[in-house]
Amino acid sequence: METLLGILLAIFALALAAPGIYRIAGRATGWLLALAPLWACFYFLPFSGSVAAGEVFAIQYSWVPALGVGLGFYLDGWSLLFALLISGVGVCVLVYSGYYMEGHPLLGRFFLLVLLFMGSMLGMVLADNLFVFYVFWELTSVSSYFLIGFDSKREAARAAALQALLITGAGGLALLAGLVLLGQIVDGEEISKILDGGEAIRVHGLYAPILCLVLLGAFTKSAQVPFHFWLPNAMEAPTPVSAYLHSATMVKAGVYLLGRLSPVLSGTDAWFYAVTAAGALTMTWAAWLTLREDDLKRILAYSTISALGMLVMLFGIGTEEAIKGAVLFLLAHALYKGALFLVAGAVDHETGTRNVKQLGGLARAMPVTASAAAVAALSMAAIVPLFGFVAKEAVYEAVYHAGSAALPLTVFAVFSSMIFVNVAAVTGIYPFFGKSSGHTPKHPHEVPAGMWLGPLFLALLSLLGGLFAHPVGEWLLGAAFTAIARQKSEMDLALWHGWTFLLALSAFTSAGGVLLFVSRNRFAALGAKLRLTARWAPENWYTLILQALNLTASWQTRFLQNGYLRYYLLTVIVATLLAVGFPLARSSFAVAPQWIDFRFYEAALAVLILLASAMAAFTSSRLGAVTALGVVGYSIALLFILFGAPDLAMTQFLIETLMVILFVLVFYFLPRFTILTSARERWRDGAVALLAGTLMAAITLVATNVTFYPPISQYFAEQSVPAAHGRNIVNVILVDFRALDTLGEITVLGVAGIGVFALLKLKTANGRKS
Amino acid sequence: MNSLILQTATRLLFTLLLLFSVFILLRGHNEPGGGFIAGLVTSGAFVLHAIAYNVAAARRALRFEPRQLIGAGLLLALAAGLSPMLSGVPFLTGEWTTLNWFDSGPMKVGTPVLFDIGVYLVVIGVTLTIIFSLAEE
Numbered sequence: 001m002e003t004l005l006g007i008l009l010a011i012f013a014l015a016l017a018a019p020g021i022y023r024i025a026g027r028a029t030g031w032l033l034a035l036a037p038l039w040a041c042f043y044f045l046p047f048s049g050s051v052a053a054g055e056v057f058a059i060q061y062s063w064v065p066a067l068g069v070g071l072g073f074y075l076d077g078w079s080l081l082f083a084l085l086i087s088g089v090g091v092c093v094l095v096y097s098g099y100y101m102e103g104h105p106l107l108g109r110f111f112l113l114v115l116l117f118m119g120s121m122l123g124m125v126l127a128d129n130l131f132v133f134y135v136f137w138e139l140t141s142v143s144s145y146f147l148i149g150f151d152s153k154r155e156a157a158r159a160a161a162l163q164a165l166l167i168t169g170a171g172g173l174a175l176l177a178g179l180v181l182l183g184q185i186v187d188g189e190e191i192s193k194i195l196d197g198g199e200a201i202r203v204h205g206l207y208a209p210i211l212c213l214v215l216l217g218a219f220t221k222s223a224q225v226p227f228h229f230w231l232p233n234a235m236e237a238p239t240p241v242s243a244y245l246h247s248a249t250m251v252k253a254g255v256y257l258l259g260r261l262s263p264v265l266s267g268t269d270a271w272f273y274a275v276t277a278a279g280a281l282t283m284t285w286a287a288w289l290t291l292r293e294d295d296l297k298r299i300l301a302y303s304t305i306s307a308l309g310m311l312v313m314l315f316g317i318g319t320e321e322a323i324k325g326a327v328l329f330l331l332a333h334a335l336y337k338g339a340l341f342l343v344a345g346a347v348d349h350e351t352g353t354r355n356v357k358q359l360g361g362l363a364r365a366m367p368v369t370a371s372a373a374a375v376a377a378l379s380m381a382a383i384v385p386l387f388g389f390v391a392k393e394a395v396y397e398a399v400y401h402a403g404s405a406a407l408p409l410t411v412f413a414v415f416s417s418m419i420f421v422n423v424a425a426v427t428g429i430y431p432f433f434g435k436s437s438g439h440t441p442k443h444p445h446e447v448p449a450g451m452w453l454g455p456l457f458l459a460l461l462s463l464l465g466g467l468f469a470h471p472v473g474e475w476l477l478g479a480a481f482t483a484i485a486r487q488k489s490e491m492d493l494a495l496w497h498g499w500t501f502l503l504a505l506s507a508f509t510s511a512g513g514v515l516l517f518v519s520r521n522r523f524a525a526l527g528a529k530l531r532l533t534a535r536w537a538p539e540n541w542y543t544l545i546l547q548a549l550n551l552t553a554s555w556q557t558r559f560l561q562n563g564y565l566r567y568y569l570l571t572v573i574v575a576t577l578l579a580v581g582f583p584l585a586r587s588s589f590a591v592a593p594q595w596i597d598f599r600f601y602e603a604a605l606a607v608l609i610l611l612a613s614a615m616a617a618f619t620s621s622r623l624g625a626v627t628a629l630g631v632v633g634y635s636i637a638l639l640f641i642l643f644g645a646p647d648l649a650m651t652q653f654l655i656e657t658l659m660v661i662l663f664v665l666v667f668y669f670l671p672r673f674t675i676l677t678s679a680r681e682r683w684r685d686g687a688v689a690l691l692a693g694t695l696m697a698a699i700t701l702v703a704t705n706v707t708f709y710p711p712i713s714q715y716f717a718e719q720s721v722p723a724a725h726g727r728n729i730v731n732v733i734l735v736d737f738r739a740l741d742t743l744g745e746i747t748v749l750g751v752a753g754i755g756v757f758a759l760l761k762l763k764t765a766n767g768r769k770s
Numbered sequence: 771m772n773s774l775i776l777q778t779a780t781r782l783l784f785t786l787l788l789l790f791s792v793f794i795l796l797r798g799h800n801e802p803g804g805g806f807i808a809g810l811v812t813s814g815a816f817v818l819h820a821i822a823y824n825v826a827a828a829r830r831a832l833r834f835e836p837r838q839l840i841g842a843g844l845l846l847a848l849a850a851g852l853s854p855m856l857s858g859v860p861f862l863t864g865e866w867t868t869l870n871w872f873d874s875g876p877m878k879v880g881t882p883v884l885f886d887i888g889v890y891l892v893v894i895g896v897t898l899t900i901i902f903s904l905a906e907e
Contacts, residue, residue: 654810753896
C-alpha cells in the first residue's frame, strides 16, 4: 500500500514536469507519460484477487493532525474498479492525445492538465478521509475547467468551462456541507468509519439535509437533470478530454459518491424516490435529446448523460440486482463510450467535420478505426456477444424486479436502450459503413497507430468482457458489488441465460432501435417541433441566474464603491457600529463606574486632546485641522509615556511626524477647502462620529473589566527572558510569541505600499495622471 | 528647497539618524526599540534628506529601489521563520545561539533578530515607496 502514495505523487510530479518533458521529448511525450498510468494499472491489478475475497486495504499518513485530517487511503472493490478505469483509459488517452493534438503549441500544458486530473481523480476514489476526498473532488472540477477552456481563445470554450465550473462548484459546496454534517454525526472523518455507522445516520434528524446536500453534489457532478446542460457544452474541450473526463471517468464521480455512500444513505423511501426519479428522468430525457443533435460529440454527450441517469436510477433502486447492474453497466459504458469518443476525435481529425449528415463510407479509408468503432457501437447497442449486452441484461433484470416502480422503470429503460441503439448506429456504424456523402472538408486517411491503438484496445475489452463475462464478474465486478452492498455475493455472469422474457425484451429493443434509426429524420423533425419547451430549459435558468448575479454585483459595486472617501468612511464606521454596538448593548457586561486617582497633568492632557479634537472638527482651515490632529497624536503619545509604554510612544511620535510630512506633500494637490455637505449631513456625521467614539470607549472599558480567561500577559512576562531571551516584552511578543501575526501584518503593509504606488502611478488612457 | 543651513545640518543628522536607527533596531529585544521603530527612524532620515536636497538625491543615497526593500524584508522574515523548520521545530520558533566573537563578552543571536531586520526593511520600503512617490508627483 505504501506504493500508492508514491504513484499519486509521481503523477502530480509528472504533471508539473510535463511541459519540460514535451520540450525535450517532443512527439514521444504521450508515450513516455503514459508509463505512469500504466504502472498504476499494473500496480492495482493484482489487488483484485484479495479484494474480491472481501479484503480492504487502508493506510494512514498524518497530515493536519491539529484538525484531525489524515491523509488516508482506502482500497476496496469499488475504488479498485474506478482506479483501474482511470489508469487504463488514462493510458489510451495520453498516447492518443500526443497524435491528436500534434503540433499544438500548448501541448505540454495540455499534458500537465490531463495528468493533474488523473492524479486528482485517482486520489478521490482512493481517499479515506471525507475532506481529502472533497479536496480531490474539487481538484477534478478545477482541472476539468481548464481542460474545457483549453482552447481559451474561443469565447464558447471559455463560457462552457465557466458554466461547468459554476455548476459543479455549487454542487461541490453543497456536498461539503453534507460531508461536514456527516462527519459530525459519526464523530470521525474516515469514510471507512462512516460506512459502519449506517443505521445511526439513517435515523438521525439530520439525515434529510445530509441526503439533499450529498445528492446535489452528486447530481451536479454527474450531470443529472436539471443540471445536465453543462455536459454537452463541455464538448468544447479537445476530444481526448471529452473521452476521458466527460464520459469515462470524471462525470462518473457523482455515481462513485452514490455508490460509496449508499450503504449509509440508501434504504429509505426518500433515497429511493429522489434518486430513482432523478435517474429515470435524466435517462429518458437525455436519450430523447440525442435525436435532435447532428454533432458526433454532442450526440455522444447526451447519450452519456442518459447512461449516467441509468446508473443513478440503479443506485436509487438499490436492490442487489440493481447494484450488480450498475457496476456492470458502469464498466461497459466506460469502455464503449471512451472508444466511441476517441473514434469521433479520429473522424474529426481526418475529415474536418463532426456533422453526422456529412459522414459516411469512411471504412475504406480508415479500416482499423472503423473496426474499433463497429465493435464499440455494437457493445453500445447491446448486441450479443459484447459486454454491453451482458450489462443491459443485468439492467433489465434490475428494473424488471424493482417492486412497485417496475413497470414505468422498465418502459423508460427499454425506451432509452432503443435510443442507444440508434446513437450507436449514427455515431459508430453509419459514418464508416453508410452511404458516402462524398464531400468532407478534408480527404480522410487512416490515423497513425497511436490514434487507433487506444480505441481499438477499449473496443477489444468490450468484446473480451462479453466473451469472458464470468471471470470479469468474479474478479472485478464482484469485488465492487461487495464493497457497495457490504455483503459477499456471487456475481455469476454469463452471456446466455436461456429463453427468458428479458431476452425477448432485448430483441424487442434491438428491433425498435433499428426502426428508430431508419426513421430517425422523422423523429428529429418531431424533436424540433417540440422545441417550444426550450424556452423553459434549465440552461436558460442558469443564464438568468447568472445575469441577475452580475446585475446585483454591478449595482452593489456602484452603490458601495462610489468613489467618495467620506461615504467609504461612513459605511465602514456605521457597519462597525451596528455589528459591534448591538451585541455589546445586548450583552450583560456591566461596567461599574469607579473613580481612580489621577494627577493634574494627566487631566490636562485629556482636556488638551478634547480641545484639539474639537478644533480639528470645527476649523475651516486645513492647516489648522492638520495641526490640531498632530496635537491629539502627540498628546496620546505623552499619555503612553506617562503610563509606561515607551515603545508605543516612540512609534506614535514617529508616525505623527511622518503624517505631517505626508500632509505637506499632498497639500499642493488638494482642492480649496470648501464645505460640500449640507447642515443635516454634518449633524449626521457628527452623531456617527460621537457614537463611534462612545463605542470604542465602551469596548475598552468592558475589555479591561471582563476577563474570560486568565490573562496571557503574565505568561509572556514570565517567559520573555528564559524562553525568548529578551527583556522587552513588547518586542518579544512582536518577533517571537506572536511572530506569525507580525508576518501577516508586514505582508499587508507591503501590499498596501505597493497599492499606493500603483494608484499614484496610474495613468488614464490619454496619458494623464488621474 | 535649497537651504544651506538645512543641508549642512542634514549631513550630520543623516549619519546620526541612521546609526541611531541601527542602535534602536539591535537593542529592541531588551530595551524600547525594535524593527518597526527603527524602520520609521531610517525613513525619517531619508525623508529629511529628500527635503534638504531632493528626492533623486535621497534615492541615490538609499541605493535600492524602496519597493525592492519590501520584498527583501518579507523574504528575510519568511526565511527567519522557515529556517527553524530545518531542525524539525515548528514554523517561526525562535532559535538562539551564543557567539563569542568580541572581548566584550558572549553575544546572543537568534532567528527573531533576523525576523526583526525583515520588519525593519519592510517598514522602510513601504514608507519610502509612499513618500517618494508622493513627493515626485
